[in-house]
Amino acid sequence: MTTSTGGLFLTFEGIDGAGKSTHLTALAQALRAQGRAVQVTREPGGTPLAERLRACLLEEPMDALTEALVVFAARRDHLRCVIEPALARGCVVLCDRFTDATFAYQGGGRGFDPVILRTLEHWVQADGAGGLREPDLTLWFDVPPAVAAARLAAARAPDRFEAEPQVFFERVRAGYAARAAAAPRRIVRLDATQPLEAVWAEVLAVCRARGVLA
Numbered sequence: 001m002t003t004s005t006g007g008l009f010l011t012f013e014g015i016d017g018a019g020k021s022t023h024l025t026a027l028a029q030a031l032r033a034q035g036r037a038v039q040v041t042r043e044p045g046g047t048p049l050a051e052r053l054r055a056c057l058l059e060e061p062m063d064a065l066t067e068a069l070v071v072f073a074a075r076r077d078h079l080r081c082v083i084e085p086a087l088a089r090g091c092v093v094l095c096d097r098f099t100d101a102t103f104a105y106q107g108g109g110r111g112f113d114p115v116i117l118r119t120l121e122h123w124v125q126a127d128g129a130g131g132l133r134e135p136d137l138t139l140w141f142d143v144p145p146a147v148a149a150a151r152l153a154a155a156r157a158p159d160r161f162e163a164e165p166q167v168f169f170e171r172v173r174a175g176y177a178a179r180a181a182a183a184p185r186r187i188v189r190l191d192a193t194q195p196l197e198a199v200w201a202e203v204l205a206v207c208r209a210r211g212v213l214a
């Protein structure tokens, strides 16, 4: 599960307002307290170019194919410039969203063709040895859209995705469920409707069970 350098690639997934960022920050702190080198990053984003693409994605109206091309372009730059070098240094890379989000938002939410998404995934994440760069572990913070919307209403102004109706997030959630069913070892579902402390306890339990935390 680890890279040859001891690097580890962990991703955080779920609909907007599920609690990803909160737990990513806490896990980074816990890992650093144990002496691990940690690279915190996010998608789309993580490099100057990818952050510019992120701003376009969140602000400019575009069709689903353009969205998919933009997120995979950002991902390519992010992998080359940040994720692969950090893994090569032996870091634990904690990434707020990755390709599962594309299958959930563009595939599930927008109804875009998953066959094309899979083609883009294979182009962008090819590891040069016939394989695919994928996360070692993905934490899926699963929560009904109504609960996430209530949390977000209290927390921040909505961007282009967060302004979508609840039915969009039902489709996104179903997209995550399909990805989790197809990769049950890599993607761990957490019940994110629980109070913050209970979700955190689940995060700790999974990370200890997988050897991410001592």
Ligand SMILES: Nc1ncnc2c1ncn2[C@@H]1O[C@H](COP(=O)(O)OP(=O)(O)O)[C@@H](O)[C@H]1O
Pocket (backbone or CB within 6 Å): 014, 015, 016, 017, 018, 019, 020, 021, 022, 023, 151, 152, 154, 155, 192, 193, 194, 195, 196, 197, 199
């Ligand atoms: N389990 C929880 N119970 C109640 N509120 C939560 C919980 N998890 C996160 N929150 C709150 O919900 C809001 C969105 O959380 P955040 O971590 O930013 O979600 P995401 O990164 O998934 O969009 C924040 O105000 C956060 O404090």
Ligand SMILES: Cc1cn([C@H]2C[C@H](O)[C@@H](COP(=O)(O)OP(=O)(O)O)O2)c(=O)[nH]c1=O
Pocket (backbone or CB within 6 Å): 016, 021, 042, 043, 044, 071, 096, 097, 098, 099, 101, 102, 103, 105, 106, 159, 161, 162
């Ligand atoms: C990575 C990714 C994100 N997105 C969307 C989902 C989110 O609504 C948005 C930004 O993600 P996020 O970082 O979760 O937003 P915030 O900073 O508001 O918590 O981009 C996609 O549509 N496809 C993707 O492949």
